[in-house]
Amino acid sequence: AAANLAADDFVGISFWIISMALMASTVFFLWETQGVSAKWKTSLVVSALVTFIAAVHYFYMRDVWVATQTTPTVYRYIDWLLTVPLLMIEFYLILRAIGVASPGIFWRLLLGTLVMLIPGYMAEAGYINITVGFVIGMLGWFYILYEIFYGAAGKAAETVTSEAVKFAYNAMRWVVTVGWAIYPIGYVLGYMTGTADQESLNIIYNLADFVNKIAFGLLIWYAATSESQPMS
Template identity: 65%
Template sequence: LETQRVSAKWKTSLTVSGLVTLVAAVHYFYMRDVWVETGDTPTVYRYIDWLITVPLLMVEFYLILRAIGEVSGGIFWRLMIGTLIMLVGGYAGEVGYINEWLGFIIGMAGWAYILYEVFAGEAGKMSADQAPESVKSAFSTMRWIVTIGWAIYPLGYFYGYLASGDPASAANSLNVIYNLADVLNKIAFGVIIWNVAVTESEAK
């Protein structure tokens, strides 16, 4: 329904943000069932969720820039590459395919690559140079979510796999931290997209 309130250039972006929330909700029902029935950390389901929703969140950056004007496809692919490096490294470390520290380092490298692109790379420069104030504000807020909000995930990984302690406590810490990060980041992204889409559309 909210897509009817915004101009055509924002409809796709608003739809994607809704899709992120829907996919996350469905996967959390599955993860809850796994946790209740087995007591195991639902790592596979969590990463399936992230492999869908995190690239979609990166698509949101691209769609915001596309709403400003012509945008290079290279921005899209660089954000996707950073996302895949981050997720594949984290997953491989969590399930034991590679050393846990190595997985952590690879995941952090992917995250750093994303941060570079949205702050100092082509995406960041385009937003600074061409965007209206409302879009600049939204893009800036999204960048800080990816910086500060996403910093919660490495904390979950660290306490779950790298810090010494009781395995049960480590698993609980990991799940609580990951769940908190998902709620904060995915809802915040959606609210920001909705706000800038409505603001820009009603201003015209």
């Protein structure tokens, strides 16, 4: 650490907690691949990639915050640019494992991701207007929601018979709806209404990453283990 964490730096403490939790989750998802059936293994590995990439970025972000008390926006978006497409791959993988996915699902979700994140970054970094970045970003997110609820992915999911896959797909879909909503809410409070300062904005984004990276992976793990080892 470039500097020591102060006992009253609660934003720094939240960075610290989350970076360790992400590291631990990575170990957990990787090791738990041992106990699940073949079709779930790749999904767990990808969950581990998400938490691993995020952990590394969080270690940098934490140091930036602790040393300078400024928002590490560029690291955050680099992290999202890698991890959000991986989360989209999870939807594809889970449908592919039961033979109902087409690659087009993945490409459309990736497109939605880029439309959501790139304008968001350009606005937070000051290249484009805050409201313009927000509106375009929202369209990207809505496009993702459309695809997983009503588009080809949503339709493919309707044909699923496995209870565990159904549970996972459904839960993942709600994470993308409710868990992801925290980011644009933070953005509005932080940049548009001015109600949230940098401290609060970082705590909000950190909390959101906890839900959307760790809890998301745990849902997949839960579905995978409940199907793989019928408890007796």
